[in-house]
Amino acid sequence: MNLQSDDFELFELPRRFAQDRSAIDARWKELQREAHPDRFAAQGAAAQRLAMQWSVRINEAYHRLKDPLRRAAYLCEMNGAPIQAEDNTAMPAAFLMQQMEWREALEEASAEVDLDRLDDEVQQSRQSAIARCGELLDEQRDYAGAAQQVRALMFIARFAQDIDTRRDQLGQ
Amino acid sequence: MALLQISEPGQSPDPHQRRIAVGIDLGTTHSLVAAVRNGVAECLPDDQGRVLLPSVVRYLPGGGRQIGHEAVAQQVSDPVNTIASVKRFMGRGLQDITQRDALPYAFAAGEGNEETAAGMVSLETAGGMKSPVEVSAEILATLRYRAEDSFNDDLYGAVITVPAYFDDAQRQATKDATRLAGLNLLRLINEPTAAAIAYGLDNASEGIYAVYDLGGGTFDISILRLTQGVFEVIATGGDSALGGDDYDAALADWVLQQKGVKAVSPEDKAAVRAAARRCKEALTATESVAFCAVLAGAEVRFDVHRADFDAATAALTARSLAAVRRALRDAQLSREEVQGVVLVGGSTRMPQVRQAVADFFGREPLTNLNPDEVVALGAAIQANQLAGNNTAGDLLLLDVIPLSLGIETMGGLVERIVGRNETIPTAKAQDFTTYKDGQTALAVHVVQGERDLVADCRSLARFELRGIPPMAAGAARIRVTFTVDADGLLNVSAKELSSGVEARIDVKPSYGLSDDQIARMLQDGFATAQEDMRARALVEARVDADRMLMATQSALDADGNILSNEEREAIEALMQSLRQTRDASDDAAAVEAATQALAKGTEAFAARRMNRGIREALAGKNVQAL
Numbered sequence: 001m002n003l004q005s006d007d008f009e010l011f012e013l014p015r016r017f018a019q020d021r022s023a024i025d026a027r028w029k030e031l032q033r034e035a036h037p038d039r040f041a042a043q044g045a046a047a048q049r050l051a052m053q054w055s056v057r058i059n060e061a062y063h064r065l066k067d068p069l070r071r072a073a074y075l076c077e078m079n080g081a082p083i084q085a086e087d088n089t090a091m092p093a094a095f096l097m098q099q100m101e102w103r104e105a106l107e108e109a110s111a112e113v114d115l116d117r118l119d120d121e122v123q124q125s126r127q128s129a130i131a132r133c134g135e136l137l138d139e140q141r142d143y144a145g146a147a148q149q150v151r152a153l154m155f156i157a158r159f160a161q162d163i164d165t166r167r168d169q170l171g172q
Numbered sequence: 173m174a175l176l177q178i179s180e181p182g183q184s185p186d187p188h189q190r191r192i193a194v195g196i197d198l199g200t201t202h203s204l205v206a207a208v209r210n211g212v213a214e215c216l217p218d219d220q221g222r223v224l225l226p227s228v229v230r231y232l233p234g235g236g237r238q239i240g241h242e243a244v245a246q247q248v249s250d251p252v253n254t255i256a257s258v259k260r261f262m263g264r265g266l267q268d269i270t271q272r273d274a275l276p277y278a279f280a281a282g283e284g285n286e287e288t289a290a291g292m293v294s295l296e297t298a299g300g301m302k303s304p305v306e307v308s309a310e311i312l313a314t315l316r317y318r319a320e321d322s323f324n325d326d327l328y329g330a331v332i333t334v335p336a337y338f339d340d341a342q343r344q345a346t347k348d349a350t351r352l353a354g355l356n357l358l359r360l361i362n363e364p365t366a367a368a369i370a371y372g373l374d375n376a377s378e379g380i381y382a383v384y385d386l387g388g389g390t391f392d393i394s395i396l397r398l399t400q401g402v403f404e405v406i407a408t409g410g411d412s413a414l415g416g417d418d419y420d421a422a423l424a425d426w427v428l429q430q431k432g433v434k435a436v437s438p439e440d441k442a443a444v445r446a447a448a449r450r451c452k453e454a455l456t457a458t459e460s461v462a463f464c465a466v467l468a469g470a471e472v473r474f475d476v477h478r479a480d481f482d483a484a485t486a487a488l489t490a491r492s493l494a495a496v497r498r499a500l501r502d503a504q505l506s507r508e509e510v511q512g513v514v515l516v517g518g519s520t521r522m523p524q525v526r527q528a529v530a531d532f533f534g535r536e537p538l539t540n541l542n543p544d545e546v547v548a549l550g551a552a553i554q555a556n557q558l559a560g561n562n563t564a565g566d567l568l569l570l571d572v573i574p575l576s577l578g579i580e581t582m583g584g585l586v587e588r589i590v591g592r593n594e595t596i597p598t599a600k601a602q603d604f605t606t607y608k609d610g611q612t613a614l615a616v617h618v619v620q621g622e623r624d625l626v627a628d629c630r631s632l633a634r635f636e637l638r639g640i641p642p643m644a645a646g647a648a649r650i651r652v653t654f655t656v657d658a659d660g661l662l663n664v665s666a667k668e669l670s671s672g673v674e675a676r677i678d679v680k681p682s683y684g685l686s687d688d689q690i691a692r693m694l695q696d697g698f699a700t701a702q703e704d705m706r707a708r709a710l711v712e713a714r715v716d717a718d719r720m721l722m723a724t725q726s727a728l729d730a731d732g733n734i735l736s737n738e739e740r741e742a743i744e745a746l747m748q749s750l751r752q753t754r755d756a757s758d759d760a761a762a763v764e765a766a767t768q769a770l771a772k773g774t775e776a777f778a779a780r781r782m783n784r785g786i787r788e789a790l791a792g793k794n795v796q797a798l
Binding site: 002029031032033034035036037038040041042043044045046047050051052054055056059060062063164167168 | 191358359399402404498501554557558559560566568569570594595596597598599655657658719720722723724726727771772774775778779781782783785786
């Protein structure tokens with residue numbers, strides 16, 4: 001294991017989408033306990049610099065592994081199906097229709113209950129996209145199909161953020 | 173007769189091996205220093221037994237100054253030269269200081285860089301122009317002397333606390349002040365995290381905790397997960413310009429409005445502030461109190477009830493709770509999942525604040541540690557561990573960056589590089605290219621904040637990358653790496669990928685001091701007026717040499733077996749040469765050079781140790797998993 005190991009090697013996890021979040025968390029803390037710069041504070045600048053590199057690398061991997069969206073994107077890229085969110089904005093018509101409906105609902109939302117209802121719907125949609133992503137990655141090994149799901153998840157995540165912004169505007 | 177010193181069981185008996193490390197809470201209203209003595213963290217008192225040092229510095233004509241209680245005594249008689257709450261000006265420009273008119277100081281725009289015409293605000297005093305960094309350094313130096321007197325020894329280093337919501341400029345200013353005060357900075361840590369350490373270790377707590385920290389000038393909320401000595405910050409939020417001072421100002425405004433009078437002169441402004449503060453403090457214990465202040469020679473008197481005070485400050489308390497809601501949302505937790513709420517900061521003594529927090533979380537907050545001391549105590553525990561005194565300690569802090577970092581792109585938009593609440597240390601790389609043939613330099617403007625427009629975020633610095641090899645437009649690939657270290661401070665490095673050339677970086681901080689300015693302040697012998705600069709430099713070089721020798725020795729003792737005989741001999745020769753230079757030379761530069769030589773000579777060894785440590789950690793887990 002070294003700084004060039006991939007995230008799964010670093011965290012000693014099987015290279016697949018389905019993961020146990022608590023195992024990722026525990027492994028992260030275990031690794032940071034060894035590598036965090038604070039452990040080397042009394043050992044000179046060179047040790048500090050190296051510890052910093054390790055610690056940054058461990059945090060980077062943790063950041064990617066713990067988030068289903070980023071984890072799925074990483075697996076797609078490792079398997080030759082990059083996400084290319086900027087160049088690849090073609091989405092199925094049904095998905096775009098649903099996005100438009102959500103946008104309208106968000107515009108019209110005037111109270112917290114409206115936002116909660118919308119939030120629930122978005123979360124459900126997110127859960128099913130994540131489940132679909134898992135099937136495509138772990139069972140069907142359809143990485144191009146999974147990349148499409150990841151792009152859908154990115155739209156959903158963006159929309160969830162917009163709901164939060166709206167909450168702030170409503171003074172929640 | 174000197175008493176024999178006997179060390180704790182399990183701790184080093186050699187006094188030279190025990191490093192004195194302190195935690196300092198550099199507060200808006202007052203500051204404290206604490207240290208671990210005999211295994212227990214405690215605040216160090218001054219020679220009159222007082223633990224709190226008022227964060228007030230008075231400058232006198234001719235270079236004299238008064239710090240702490242002495243300065244407070246002159247606050248009303250000499251308001252222009254008596255600087256209080258300087259923490260609010262750290263890393264801030266002139267236009268950032270709200271309510272400038274209500275403050276008695278003579279503000280001046282600092283020496284900024286020419287392009288932004290910004291720069292950190294300065295204060296004109298009888299002792300000359302003072303940067304907030306210099307004022308803060310006076311306070312830190314006072315605490316340093318207090319600690320040195322307590323232990324009758326030099327300090328190995330200090331952990332300084334900052335509000336979690338401090339941005340990069342405010343953190344950098346604090347770091348600069350530490351350097352000016354002649355302290356070796358072990359780490360900047362966040363105040364709520366420090367409080368959590370003191371609480372968590374004291375109560376052996378596990379689970380999700382919220383730390384609500386309302387100080388004199390800043391408000392922080394941190395949501396933490398505590399598991400077996402790991403303090404993981406999940407989300408943080410706050411307002412670096414909301415604190416007890418604002419409650420004072422709101423009360424003062426309300427009373428003046430009721431009476432239909434105005435405070436105009438600096439003396440009147442200071443008197444009104446002081447009266448409001450007395451009134452606020454009295455209302456913690458009583459239901460009503462008289463507000464008394466002498467304005468323009470006439471006494472203003474007005475009866476204030478607690479309900480009036482609550483009403484006049486309700487908007488401030490609501491502002492803090494809005495930040496709490498945002499932090500919970502960032503943490504993706506509901507308020508019911510929070511198992512304990514810790515109150516920190518003197519301003520949480522106000523009954524309306526306590527009540528509002530209790531109502532919000534639906535539980536009584538924890539207050540069993542002194543809210544004034546808890547931050548310094550936590551910092552002392554961390555300092556002791558960082559100094560390597562507590563080798564059995566398994567305390568680990570995993571903190572986050574409070575505000576997103578981004579760079580300016582076309583049209584004044586922000587491209588986000590590091591998101592808020594990401595665990596530090598962290599690094600992100602971004603590739604840039606040139607748009608003109610033969611372009612050899614490019615400028616990157618780094619901002620901090622959550623908004624999409626550059627104009628709505630805080631400008632941190634402009635980084636100019638120079639030395640890019642000339643190429644056709646768009647051919648160069650310049651990878652800029654933004655690193656946020658464990659202190660929460662940003663560093664930028666850049667490399668042209670096709671040629672491998674490292675770009676040189678000139679940093680122009682928007683609201684900070686340049687290296688030249690700091691060097692000049694050090695030259696001016698600030699905080700060390702009575703000391704000979706050369707002697708001081710030599711002492712510091714020798715302390716650094718000792719630090720390096722100790723570190724190398726303990727590394728050899730622990731992992732010397734991974735070295736070949738020749739490698740070990742080479743390192744030992746460098747150590748020997750450093751020892752000789754340290755003892756024989758009185759030239760600071762020579763000692764520094766020998767220290768550098770040892771640092772360089774042990775770099776490969778350090779790398780191998782690190783890699784082995786990580787691999788062993790992995791192997792250890794394998795054995796358990798089998």
